[in-house]
Amino acid sequence: MSNDARFERQTIHRTYPSPRAHRIMIDKSTRLKIALQKSGRLTENSLDLLVRCGLKYTRGKDQLMCYGENMPLDVLFVRDDDIPDLVQQDVCDLGIVGLNVIEEKRLAFEARGVKPLFEQVMTLDYGRCRLSIAVPEGVEYRNVQSLRGKRIATTYPNILSRYLRENDVQAEIVTLSGAVEIAPRLGRADFICDLVSTGSTLAANHLWEAETILESQAAIIRTPVPVSPEKQEWIRRLTLRIDGVQQVKESKYIMLHAPRAKLAEIRQLLPGSEAPTIMPLEGSTDKVAVHAVCRENVFWETLESLKAAGASAILVLPVEKMLA
Ligand code: PRT
Ligand code: ZN
Numbered sequence: 001m002s003n004d005a006r007f008e009r010q011t012i013h014r015t016y017p018s019p020r021a022h023r024i025m026i027d028k029s030t031r032l033k034i035a036l037q038k039s040g041r042l043t044e045n046s047l048d049l050l051v052r053c054g055l056k057y058t059r060g061k062d063q064l065m066c067y068g069e070n071m072p073l074d075v076l077f078v079r080d081d082d083i084p085d086l087v088q089q090d091v092c093d094l095g096i097v098g099l100n101v102i103e104e105k106r107l108a109f110e111a112r113g114v115k116p117l118f119e120q121v122m123t124l125d126y127g128r129c130r131l132s133i134a135v136p137e138g139v140e141y142r143n144v145q146s147l148r149g150k151r152i153a154t155t156y157p158n159i160l161s162r163y164l165r166e167n168d169v170q171a172e173i174v175t176l177s178g179a180v181e182i183a184p185r186l187g188r189a190d191f192i193c194d195l196v197s198t199g200s201t202l203a204a205n206h207l208w209e210a211e212t213i214l215e216s217q218a219a220i221i222r223t224p225v226p227v228s229p230e231k232q233e234w235i236r237r238l239t240l241r242i243d244g245v246q247q248v249k250e251s252k253y254i255m256l257h258a259p260r261a262k263l264a265e266i267r268q269l270l271p272g273s274e275a276p277t278i279m280p281l282e283g284s285t286d287k288v289a290v291h292a293v294c295r296e297n298v299f300w301e302t303l304e305s306l307k308a309a310g311a312s313a314i315l316v317l318p319v320e321k322m323l324a
Contacts, residue, residue, distance in 0.1 A: 030230040031072040032238075035086045035095040038064075038077035042218050045126040046096045050075065053241040072234060081105075087118040087223050093231060094223075094238075098127050100156065100195060100216040107158035118221040121239055125246055127218035129197040131156055134207040136184045136191075141210050147171045147191060153183035154193035156214075163213045181205040244322045251319040252298045257281060258290050262310040269305050272296035293319060 036046045047066075050057075055073060057066040066075040076092055083095035084105040095118070102120065109116040133152070135141040144167045153174040154160050164171055174189045181201055183189040195216070196202060196209055220242070222235065254273075258266045267276060272295035279289045290311075298316050306314055 029228045031068075031074055032094060032231050032234050033074050033076055033092045035076045035078050035083045035092040035097075037080040037083070037097070040080060042080060042096060042098065042127050043077075045124075046218065047075070049096075049124065049242060049245060052245045053238060072230070073238070084116075084118050084221065087221055088116065090117070090223055090225055092223075093227055094121075094235070095221045096124065096218055097221065098129070098216050099123070099219050100129070100131055100159070100214060102219060102221060103214060104156050104158050107162060111158060117224055119224050121220040121222050121235075122242065124218040124220065124242070125249065127216070129195045129216050130212045131159060131193065131214040131216065132196045132209045133211040133213065134181075134192050134194065134196070134202050135210045137206045137208065139184075139190065141191075144169055144211060150190040151188070152191045152193050153180050153189035155180060156193060159214055160193045181207065240323065243324065247295065247324065248319050248322045250295060250297050251322065252294050253317040253319050254290075254292050254294055254298060254314065255317070256290050256306060256311045256314040257287050258312075259310045260286055260288055263288065263290075265309050266290065266306060266311055269302060269309060270294055271298060271302055293322075 034050075037043045050073070055071050056069045057075065058069060059066050064077055066077075068074055076086070078086065080097050080101055083092075083097040084102060086092040087095045088105075088109070099120075102118070105118075106116045133144075133147070140146065147164065147169050148171060151172045151174050152160060153176050155176055155178065157173045157175045160173055164173075174183065176183060176188075180192050180194045182205065183192055184207070185205070191210075192207065193213065199209060202209055220239070226232075227235070250272075254270060256266070263278070267273075267290075270276060270290075270292050273292040276290050276292035279291070281287050281289050303314055303316070
């Protein structure tokens, strides 16, 4: 038995005891396995994304797995920090995790002389945040050189270390596993380097954001190890569907009547639409019907501008699915 097969068998017996799960999991060569965050900021959006891609699933009794009923795709729920490792070890083919975690893991592997075996497939439009250096109120800070010789607390030592190196600054990195924002108050560090989204955590801890060192959002990673043709085909289909889901989110279908004389002006007002369909209107020589997919959000202000430009009978419909 190959190592892979042995590992798979062990995993089945340890984690997936139901006969149904056993039957599904045993087919490692054709069923894709994707790792998602079990409980956290990325969980809901990630599962919702897969559902929008058409996945219908049954939850395992232990809540650690979801089994795809209509797609050969099973979901494994884990801590976000473990996701790149699971892809690295070929336990999962795909994973959804923040760029901050991907980059930190990649640098950590490289520092150990290990080739990272996960690559980014595409970014996703949620989980946005930034990794920033923050300074306690009242502490002098002019620019990155002010970090020289200081202690900086973080859970991202590798990204921070690269940033300091690139800026030719020597400083002490204090690696913590959480609650970084209170490190200066506890006297454990002079500055911090942590994730920020709204900035309210920094404000509540009397810190201000001085430098952004990484912009982050959720992303899909995959193994660079060749997979079976069946799996490859499903990765292709899934990424196309995800692309479609992301495009559709902001998209609207607009229908309106427009005076021919105002067509150019009205087309200019349609947000993010490339080639609207223009059709004659039965019984009218001076008006046409315009149908367009707008790839950006359509606000009330846009409708008011369209009306002011002479458009009438304006309808805005949601777009459910789109395949480019
Ligand atoms: O248990 P597990 O290890 O899976 O979860 P976790 O606690 O490590 O991660 P979680 O759920 O907090 O975040 C998962 C991912 O969401 C992160 O890796 C980022 O990619 C992304 N993300 C987006 C964020 C934030 N926004 C965010 N604001 N992750 C963390 N935060 C924290 C930040 O660390 C700080 O404590 O929120 C606080 C700051 O938020 P604001 O809004 O006050 O600025
Ligand atoms: Zn985590």
